[in-house]
Amino acid sequence: MKSLGELISLACRLFLAGLFLWAAHDKVWDPASFAAAVSRYDLIPMGLVNPASVLLAWLELVVGLCLLVGLATRAAALWSALLLVFFTGLMIYAGMTGAGFDCGCFPGEAGHPAGYQAALRDALMLLPALWLLVLPGRWLALTGRRRKHSDRLTLSV
């Protein structure tokens, strides 16, 4: 039973890691395009669009990397959940205003329109993040290994 929990945690971690790394890749590499995508929502003042979009892109990358290697998994899961809640809200707002433009969430040309469908997708992606908050798992995780190692050291002392 414990193995099943670990397996689900590992699957959730790798799924979210892949998702965030995929989403972050283009945003980090082409910050001007991502800033333009952020500005289309017309939610934050122009002076903050570039810094906010750069921070968001790199945060996605850092969270994705942490999830991939299993470093501070709970914190990474908490960031994932917070980001996904924010994205869900943003997509609902876009749906209410009838934006209709590309959400700027993932690479690809105009394949992901902002709106209610995207909100539902983001809300579903919350589930693995919530699972990891409760059960971060230790399989193939740096944090788990380090903790085991430190436990051993404590015992030997």
Place this chain on the structure above:
Amino acid sequence: MSRGQSSYILLSCMVMLLVAAVAGLAFNLLTPQGVGWTPSHVSRPLWSAVDLAQAAQLQKDGALLVDARDPGDYKLARAAGAVNLYPEEFDLLWPLLGPTLRQAPAVVVYGRYFSRWPAAQVAQLLRGQGLTKVYVMLGELSDWQKAGLPVKTPRRKRP
């Protein structure tokens, strides 16, 4: 979850945010594709800004008005005589509107201003196409309308 665990998670979250901020800043400073604090059409403008009265005077003197808002907004209302040229479709629309804009003695661009400033972006692109007298109006269509300047709205169909 113990208090210690919660503190560890919050601390890790802060470290992640800090790493993202430092890495993002470094990447933007060190790579050619990095972006500045504001877009180049705002930080290094090639256009001149004009107020509402100056824009109206320029139009009187023969300047062409360019509406840089999305086509949906343009269809609802626009300054009389304005043509629609917006950043997202600039490359597509320029060949159609370019000859008219080149003939005009000056071009005044207007649009909205909050997260982005499409008027400034279009003005910058027009300068890039070789137009010399390009101005951005510091004001929106509502200000234009409030000043009693002519606005064109679609005619209502008779029932």
